[in-house]
Amino acid sequence: MACYxxxxxxxxxxxxxxxxxxxxxxxxxxxxxELQTLGExxxxxxxxxxxxxxxxxxxxxxxxxxxxxxxxxxxxxxISGIKSTDGQEVDITVNHLYIAxxxxxxxxxxxxxxxGRLVNPWRIDVVDGNDIGIANKAVLEFAGxxxxxxxxxxxxxxxxxxxxxxxxxxxxxxxxWIGERADIGMQMNVAVGDDRSANLNIHAKSAVxxxxxxxxxxxxxxxxxxxxxxxNFYSPELSINACTQDGATCGSRITMSDFALELAIGNSLxxxxxxxxxxxxxxxxxxxxxxxxxxxxxxxxxxAGSNAQTxxxxxxxxxxxxxxxxxxxxxFSVGDKDFGTARVQGMLIQxxxxxxxxxxx
Amino acid sequence: xxxxxxxxxxxxxxxxxxxASYPVHxxxxxxxxxALANVSGQGGIYLSGxxxxxxxxxxxxxxxxxxxxxxxxxxxxxxxxxxREDGGWLVLDEIKGLFAFEGLTLRVRKIDSGFEGDGELFDxxxxxxxxxxxxxxxxVQFKLAASSTARPTxxxxxxxxxxxxxxQGDVIMQGNLLVFPDGxx
Numbered sequence: 337m338a339c340y341x342x343x344x345x346x347x348x349x350x351x352x353x354x355x356x357x358x359x360x361x362x363x364x365x366x367x368x369x370e371l372q373t374l375g376e377x378x379x380x381x382x383x384x385x386x387x388x389x390x391x392x393x394x395x396x397x398x399x400x401x402x403x404x405x406x407x408x409x410x411x412x413x414x415i416s417g418i419k420s421t422d423g424q425e426v427d428i429t430v431n432h433l434y435i436a437x438x439x440x441x442x443x444x445x446x447x448x449x450x451x452g453r454l455v456n457p458w459r460i461d462v463v464d465g466n467d468i469g470i471a472n473k474a475v476l477e478f479a480g481x482x483x484x485x486x487x488x489x490x491x492x493x494x495x496x497x498x499x500x501x502x503x504x505x506x507x508x509x510x511x512x513w514i515g516e517r518a519d520i521g522m523q524m525n526v527a528v529g530d531d532r533s534a535n536l537n538i539h540a541k542s543a544v545x546x547x548x549x550x551x552x553x554x555x556x557x558x559x560x561x562x563x564x565x566x567x568n569f570y571s572p573e574l575s576i577n578a579c580t581q582d583g584a585t586c587g588s589r590i591t592m593s594d595f596a597l598e599l600a601i602g603n604s605l606x607x608x609x610x611x612x613x614x615x616x617x618x619x620x621x622x623x624x625x626x627x628x629x630x631x632x633x634x635x636x637x638x639x640a641g642s643n644a645q646t647x648x649x650x651x652x653x654x655x656x657x658x659x660x661x662x663x664x665x666x667x668f669s670v671g672d673k674d675f676g677t678a679r680v681q682g683m684l685i686q687x688x689x690x691x692x693x694x695x696x697x
Numbered sequence: 698x699x700x701x702x703x704x705x706x707x708x709x710x711x712x713x714x715x716x717a718s719y720p721v722h723x724x725x726x727x728x729x730x731x732a733l734a735n736v737s738g739q740g741g742i743y744l745s746g747x748x749x750x751x752x753x754x755x756x757x758x759x760x761x762x763x764x765x766x767x768x769x770x771x772x773x774x775x776x777x778x779x780x781r782e783d784g785g786w787l788v789l790d791e792i793k794g795l796f797a798f799e800g801l802t803l804r805v806r807k808i809d810s811g812f813e814g815d816g817e818l819f820d821x822x823x824x825x826x827x828x829x830x831x832x833x834x835x836x837v838q839f840k841l842a843a844s845s846t847a848r849p850t851x852x853x854x855x856x857x858x859x860x861x862x863x864x865q866g867d868v869i870m871q872g873n874l875l876v877f878p879d880g881x882x
Contacts, residue, residue: 397868559781
């Protein structure tokens with residue numbers, strides 16, 4: 337290509353060609369000169385617009401069909417690869433998994449639903465850690481619709497569709513609106529080796545997860561991925577029952593009415609750490625809280641006489657409701673027998689370590 | 698098309714490039730924010746087709762990976778993510794299958810009404826991804842695992858499979874996914 341023999345016209349053409357190539361090749365060099373890496377502190381200052389997601393008129397449904405005469409199945413949804421303690425294969429066949437609008441009659445009648453509101457959508461965002469108690473970090477956040485002031489929000493249990501009845505942003509279905517709360521359900525059966533259980537059905541009516549989030553960032557000291565997970569799950573009725581494999585007869589339905597779970601795993605003081613060890617086992621760990629530095633608490637436990645900073649640190653840790661998990665069930669019933677209200681409140685995870693173990697021989 | 702068989706005279710190429718670009722530059726003028734705000738795109742994209750991931754096997758063939766018809770080889774794709782410096786890897790393993798869909802639509806939609814009052818408050822454009830009612834999954838599978846090394850061929854490889862998922866048949870997926878910028882930049 338680089339041949340300069342010839343007249344001046346040829347030379348000009350060649351020169352122009354080379355100029356074009358030089359420009360193209362030089363372009364990235366000029367661009368690179370403009371780019372500089374950002375430090376962690378600078379990154380944490382960035383608070384760009386995140387992505388809002390809303391599912392409009394949404395329905396999801398999948399499952400496993402019965403085999404036809406030739407043993408073929410048109411639809412299969414199976415979770416496998418799990419082993420029982422005695423080394424047998426565990427196979428979970430999902431007969432039906434659905435996410436649909438309210439009043440599905442336990443998945444029989446699927447209608448569309450909206451998930452997230454335009455004014456309060458699901459979000460994927462990089463947030464400034466300084467705003468959420470994670471100092472000088474850029475934090476990746478996946479979040480459901482956030483909770484709003486009880487004067488503007490809706491009852492999380494769906495007892496009222498009037499604004500000002502609760503703190504959930506997602507609205508229950510009404511005669512005129514499909515709502516933002518989904519009926520979610522799963523029917524499955526579990527086989528351990530050759531033994532196949534009855535079908536197990538789990539249904540949640542008009543479920544809402546407002547205020548839930550997963551936050552992820554990198555921890556400098558441990559050089560490890562750290563996170564903070566909050567799951568709020570509210571449903572006016574969560575039910576579990578078992579049916580024979582052909583679905584002809586079912587046992588008593590365990591019904592938990594006004595079910596509210598507020599689960600917090602990891603917080604800004606005690607993040608949850610994710611790891612895989614040298615043997616290929618997954619580890620999830622909430623480490624014990626780090627001491628806030630030197631500072632004594634007075635024998636009588638009062639702030640007067642204690643190191644104020646240390647006292648405030650522990651006061652915040654033990655009194656902050658955001659760090660605690662709650663479970664409340666309005667009424668627990670099996671069949672037609674009521675067992676009344678159950679409530680576990682103010683659980684604080686101070687240390688947690690979960691490790692998978694390979695049972696394969 | 699085999700590109701190595703296409704011969705172009707460099708001089709002709711240069712002339713085409715230089716001539717083609719100059720008049721285009723001359724026609725272009727920057728649009729102000731206000732002018733751009735009045736531009737409204739029409740139509741959208743309608744997609745049908747299928748996506749196949751390692752349906753018959755991946756590009757790597759060695760002692761571990763191979764074609765799907767070789768019973769002693771793995772043929773799915775592998776995605777590994779390290780959770781800690783010098784730590785192990787969280788793995789999505791043996792990802793394979795075929796997704797076929799008809800009528801996935803993509804368009805820009807102006808929302809200024811509906812949504813039980815939210816539309817009027819929102820009054821903005823969104824990207825609307827119209828889900829294709831049903832997606833046919835053919836032998837779609839993946840496995841979640843934790844592994845000591847990124848590649849199964851690395852020395853000291855140990856892996857614990859946590860669970861595997863297999864999906865086949867028509868999956869009902871109806872509705873629209875609306876995507877838009879959110880937050881306060």
